[in-house]
Amino acid sequence: MLFCEVYLALQMSFVEYGEYIREGDIAIVFLGHESMFPVKAQHGTQTQTKYGVIRHSSDLIGKRFGSKVTCSKGGWVYVLHPTPELWTQNLPHRTQILYSTDISMITIMLELKPGSVVCESGTGSGSLSHAIIRTIAPTGHLYTVEFHEQRAEKAAEEFREHKVAHLATVKNQDVCKEGFGVVGVADAVFLDIPSPWEAIGHAKAAIKEEGGQMCSFSPCIEQVQRTCLAMHEFGFKEITTLEVLLRIYxxxxxxxxxxxxxxxxxxxxxDPKETGTGxxxxxxxxxxxTPRGMAGHTGYLTFATKSLL
Structure with a gap:
């Protein structure tokens, strides 16, 4: 009885740790640092790996996250609890995404914390969205806007599957024309759109009265220049642009x-072992x-603070 109570109570979520894998949960199958992928645990389903078949009914459901699972060919894998970091590495790409290097800087510079209210556009593949949700949980909220209807629907579906839908509202609209759908409530705004300067006014309207932060991600310096001019025109202060470069050793x-x-x-x-042989x-x-080939520039992050002065 105790096992059943724990099994039912601790459900998998991207913001809360669930101990056991349940029907419908997402798990990360880890074959090595360069090889892993997500699976949705379903009774009667099998997943093929290079080490053999994983049978969901016997190998996943009811097992602890982090378990070592032996595949049909005798090889083994680990099944890991999903996190925003692991999801960033394994999510299905619908657009280009932000990775942990930029995400970590965005999170700290926007001063995100539990209870923060954040507006985001566009949602894209949801990489940054999951990281924001985990940071602002359990009492914060993310309002994320996506122009593309199918991408918006898929993001909403993933939030439901990952048990975080209560922390996020997905809107399918053009943020440059219609804004975020909220006014004066956001602690922070993030923009990742082709023409962010067209949405600066809506970002200012969404941010709380004074002191809120905003960030715009752009791959080209020409976009950054126009965005900075628009921020200045709308009265934003402390405008700063950063480029975060990852260098692996x-x-x-x-x-x-x-x-x-x-x-x-x-x-x-x-060498003491030498015997005078010359x-x-x-x-x-x-x-x-460092590797000979290495990804360098991803984009520029421009930060600013809303001010009434």
Whole structure:
């Protein structure tokens, strides 16, 4: 009885941790850092992996999140609890998305916290939306606007599946013409649209009386210039543009030759195992290198503060 009570009470949600996988829950099948994908647990369903078949009824439903599951070919995978970070890496792309590097900067610069009210446009694939919802839960709310009808419908469907629909309102409309549908309630506004300067007035109207923050994401500096001019015209202050670049380092062990300065103290720099054969002494050390091919620029983040002055 106790197991059943816990099993029913702790439901999977992107903002609350559920201990056991239930029918209809989303789980992340983890085969390795470069290979993982989401599945929806359903009785009678099978999922094929390179290690064999995962049978949802026996291998997923009723198991703890984080469990190690053996596939039909004998290989194994982990089934992980979904998080906004994992969802960003595995979501179905309907548009280009924001990744954790930019998302983390947006979250901190907009001063988001539990209880914050946020307006967003456009919703796109919902990468940033999930991160915002997790940050503002359990008492905040996200009003997200998407111009494309099918994308708006899909985002609303995903919010329901991920048990966060009570924290988000999805609107299908043109934010540049119709705004966000709310006035004077938002703590922060985020814009990721082709012409953000056309929505600055609506963003100002949506933000609370004074002190609210806004951010605009644009891939081109020409967009940033026009957006900054519009922010200035509408009385925004503290206008700042940032570019967040991710640089990955790979730590490797390499062998380096030690310098030979001739007779004398040079013997102290030689490998103790050397027997006078004339071979150059070597030392093993760690080296940090970057990949030859690496994604650089994603976009510019322009932040501003609403002011009555």
């Amino acid at each position: 790979d730590v490797r062990s390499v062998s380096l030759q030690l310098p030979d300065f001739g007779d004398g103290d040079s013997t102290a720099e030689r 071979q150059q002494a070597t030392a093993v050390c760690n080296s940090c290198v």
